[in-house]
Amino acid sequence: MPTDQRRLDLYVRLESLGAALKPMRDTGAAMRYTLRAAREFFRADAGCAAWLPHGEPAARVTFSLPAGAPWDEALLAAFIRETHPRVPGGFLLAPVRRRGRSWGALALSRSAPFQKGDGRALCKLAVALTEAIERIDRERIIDVRSRIDRKIMEELRPKDLLYQILHGLRSLTRYDHSSALLILDAAEPALRLEAEQIAWHKGKSARIGARVALSPEGLALLARGEIFGFDRVEGRWRAWLGAEPEALSPLLDGPAGAVEPGAPAGAVLLAALVARGTAIGALRIASRHPRSFGPYEAELLDGFRSEAAIAIHNVHRSLSLQERILEAERKHAMADLARGVSHDVNNALGSALPLVQQMLSDLKEGRLDAAELVQDLAQVQESLQLCRRIFGGMLAFARHAGQGPSGIDLARAVRGTLAILQDGLDRRGVRVVLEVPEGLPALAGGQSDIERILFNLINNAREAMPSGGRLSVRARSHGSGVEIVVEDTGHGIPPADLPRIQEPFFTTKAEGSGLGLSICRSLVWQMNGDMAIESEVGRGTRVRLLIPRARPGRSAEEGA
Numbered sequence: 001m002p003t004d005q006r007r008l009d010l011y012v013r014l015e016s017l018g019a020a021l022k023p024m025r026d027t028g029a030a031m032r033y034t035l036r037a038a039r040e041f042f043r044a045d046a047g048c049a050a051w052l053p054h055g056e057p058a059a060r061v062t063f064s065l066p067a068g069a070p071w072d073e074a075l076l077a078a079f080i081r082e083t084h085p086r087v088p089g090g091f092l093l094a095p096v097r098r099r100g101r102s103w104g105a106l107a108l109s110r111s112a113p114f115q116k117g118d119g120r121a122l123c124k125l126a127v128a129l130t131e132a133i134e135r136i137d138r139e140r141i142i143d144v145r146s147r148i149d150r151k152i153m154e155e156l157r158p159k160d161l162l163y164q165i166l167h168g169l170r171s172l173t174r175y176d177h178s179s180a181l182l183i184l185d186a187a188e189p190a191l192r193l194e195a196e197q198i199a200w201h202k203g204k205s206a207r208i209g210a211r212v213a214l215s216p217e218g219l220a221l222l223a224r225g226e227i228f229g230f231d232r233v234e235g236r237w238r239a240w241l242g243a244e245p246e247a248l249s250p251l252l253d254g255p256a257g258a259v260e261p262g263a264p265a266g267a268v269l270l271a272a273l274v275a276r277g278t279a280i281g282a283l284r285i286a287s288r289h290p291r292s293f294g295p296y297e298a299e300l301l302d303g304f305r306s307e308a309a310i311a312i313h314n315v316h317r318s319l320s321l322q323e324r325i326l327e328a329e330r331k332h333a334m335a336d337l338a339r340g341v342s343h344d345v346n347n348a349l350g351s352a353l354p355l356v357q358q359m360l361s362d363l364k365e366g367r368l369d370a371a372e373l374v375q376d377l378a379q380v381q382e383s384l385q386l387c388r389r390i391f392g393g394m395l396a397f398a399r400h401a402g403q404g405p406s407g408i409d410l411a412r413a414v415r416g417t418l419a420i421l422q423d424g425l426d427r428r429g430v431r432v433v434l435e436v437p438e439g440l441p442a443l444a445g446g447q448s449d450i451e452r453i454l455f456n457l458i459n460n461a462r463e464a465m466p467s468g469g470r471l472s473v474r475a476r477s478h479g480s481g482v483e484i485v486v487e488d489t490g491h492g493i494p495p496a497d498l499p500r501i502q503e504p505f506f507t508t509k510a511e512g513s514g515l516g517l518s519i520c521r522s523l524v525w526q527m528n529g530d531m532a533i534e535s536e537v538g539r540g541t542r543v544r545l546l547i548p549r550a551r552p553g554r555s556a557e558e559g560a
Helices: 004-021 027-041 073-080 118-153 158-173 216-223 246-253 295-303 305-364 370-400 410-428 447-463 516-526
Strands: 046-051 060-065 091-098 101-109 178-185 190-198 211-213 227-233 236-241 267-275 278-287 430-435 469-478 481-488 530-536 540-548
Touching (some): 027 101, 027 118, 046 073, 118 158, 158 178, 158 190, 158 278, 158 305, 178 305, 211 246, 216 267, 227 295, 267 305, 278 295, 295 305, 410 430, 410 469, 447 516, 447 540
Antiparallel strands (some): 046 060, 046 101, 178 190, 190 211, 227 236, 267 278, 469 481
8 A cells, every 4th residue: 555645646646647638638648748747747767648649559658657668559459458468567558538438548657666556646647637538528629619600690601611510520520531511402202412522532532422322211311410430341332320220221321423432431320411301411430440439439429410500491491592693694694695786797797787788789780790699799798707707606605504513614604705706806996815715624614604604704804894905714733623813904902802703693793783793703602613803993703713633433424
């Protein structure tokens, strides 16, 4: 038994350790401080703090005093797994718990034997560390949820909010496979993958937009609004929380035909998202190794369901609003387009009509001259071809507006847009510089989407240069997509207006709708792309788009 003095020393040490750990916000710092305190109190030659990652045979020594001291990582792993290994003399081990289960260990060694009761004393220090880690984890959960709540209040664009939730789950659970948010399609029994984070790479998931079909039994399970937990054991899913896996297996294995590279999931937690008694989606986190998740993670995931449901509600509301705005903008664009080309059509017909009248008169009076007739007919033909080109472009613009995503041929989109606007640009003295090579990769989205974006941007540039200037349209491969730049030398945008120009209905034009740039932004977001605008009064405006490539299996010609 320890002496009374030693017992008192231990209580003093525990008191000072608790006070020192209380303000700490970092698990690593808490482990380091506790290890130093334990080594000093027990006068150990060496000490280490270790933890055991899921699925790995050996523990990881996070801190060692002195640095580089040798440790039996297999022994540490066996102790953390609570298999009661034989501990050699001169060693002390104490468990550190986290998230409701054995997670790590404090280890000390010295050449002189430890006193009787030192093992229990080290366990008391480990309990103080466990309590500190649990407090840090709780505070981190509160911080993450507060951050997401602030983003909701800031009305962050819906897709960004979805990824804020997934990023928060990643920071709290440290899953090593993936997390995903799926939204139920009301038109069919399937969920659409709306957002996904893959643990082993930083790029965007290639599976966004993929669909997961569910049976009526699977949909009924989601409607129950529960948390489901599964482990893959000997190649088959086994339930440890909630229903058996058969009806939900499509959600556990992921979208068919769109598999991310990497190891398959070994553990999955699935939270059904319900609003007013109806399933609206699912929140999923996955680990590579079975038994990676337990009641702690299930409770944590349950705590994020309200934020996920709000995010999905915002997605639906945003899509509904976008559809109404898109329809309004399409009608306005067609009216604006008609106004824009009416002058060109009127000029073309106005120049052809007198020539036709003159030819009729010459024919009646027998004064036809073959050379003049050929010249006049050539001019009439040119005028009619101009009208045909303009109306053909307008019809294509209207026809494409109803098409869904099919993959984008950028060069064709630029040619089609300029076919409509070229004469208006020429009339204003705007010189067009094109650097859009053929053979660029097909882009995500529909052909009509990029045509509407280009029409709005080029039309804005044209209106910004009433007395002429230069319009540049450039494109190049950039990372996993294509960079598109539309740049003019027009009058520019005042600094005070620049932050607002992408807001719906904000306009500086007398007859503008204020929807053009807002629509461009929405369409780019739907493609999972980005749009940035730079402008300087008197020097012009530069709009830069980054559009990701189409997923494999899509071609630019599908549905075109």
